[in-house]
Amino acid sequence: MRLPVAAVLGCVALAGSPATGGEPVAVRAxxxxxxxxxxxxxxxxxxxxxxxxxxxxxxxxxxxxxxxEVSLEGDQASRLQKFTLKNLPPGEYQVQARITRADNSERxxxxxxxxxxxx
Numbered sequence: 001m002r003l004p005v006a007a008v009l010g011c012v013a014l015a016g017s018p019a020t021g022g023e024p025v026a027v028r029a030x031x032x033x034x035x036x037x038x039x040x041x042x043x044x045x046x047x048x049x050x051x052x053x054x055x056x057x058x059x060x061x062x063x064x065x066x067x068x069e070v071s072l073e074g075d076q077a078s079r080l081q082k083f084t085l086k087n088l089p090p091g092e093y094q095v096q097a098r099i100t101r102a103d104n105s106e107r108x109x110x111x112x113x114x115x116x117x118x119x
Contacts, residue, residue, distance in 0.1 A: 024049065024107035027057070027097035036117035038088040044097045044109075048075035051101040057083055058098070061091035061115075072099070088115045 026045045034040060042057060052072040059066040068083055092114055099107045 023047070023109065025055075025097050025099050025109045027095055027109045027111050029093075029095055029111055029113040032112075033114045033116065034088075036088060036090045036115050037086075038115040040085045040088060040113060040115075042083040042085065042095060042097075044081040044083070046072070046077065046079055046081065046099060048077070048079065049101070050074040051103065051105075052077060052099050053102055054100040055081060056096075056098045056100070057081075058096045059085060059093055060096075061089075061093045063089050063091055064093070074102075090115050090117050 024047050028043045030041050030043065031038075042059070044055065044057060046052065046055065052074055055070045055072055057068045057070075066085060070081055093112065095111045095113060097109045101107070
């Protein structure tokens with residue numbers, strides 16, 4: 001089977017670019033839409049920076065709240081952090097990934113996800 005040239009070129013272009021598109025932090029929920037009780041994996045991509053000290057990931061809806069913190073060792077920290085959320089009830093969720101830097105400034109990324117089902 002042959003792949004279209006555009007698909008191959010698109011993959012090559014993405015492979016060479018930073019995962020966050022130049023942003024200091026990015027967050028993605030997979031799947032973005034699921035059925036309760038849901039299991040969702042949050043992927044956070046962090047651009048290396050010697051000032052990075054703490055990653056905080058908050059997941060919030062009307063019936064659910066979760067917060068996790070990971071210490072970062074500046075530009076030596078892993079670029080990729082994964083968090084698994086299990087048994088999520090139905091709802092509209094806001095997910096925020098926040099990097100706190102040595103000077104207490106913050107860099108923030110957000111996404112949304114939906115869990116359907118229930119009464």
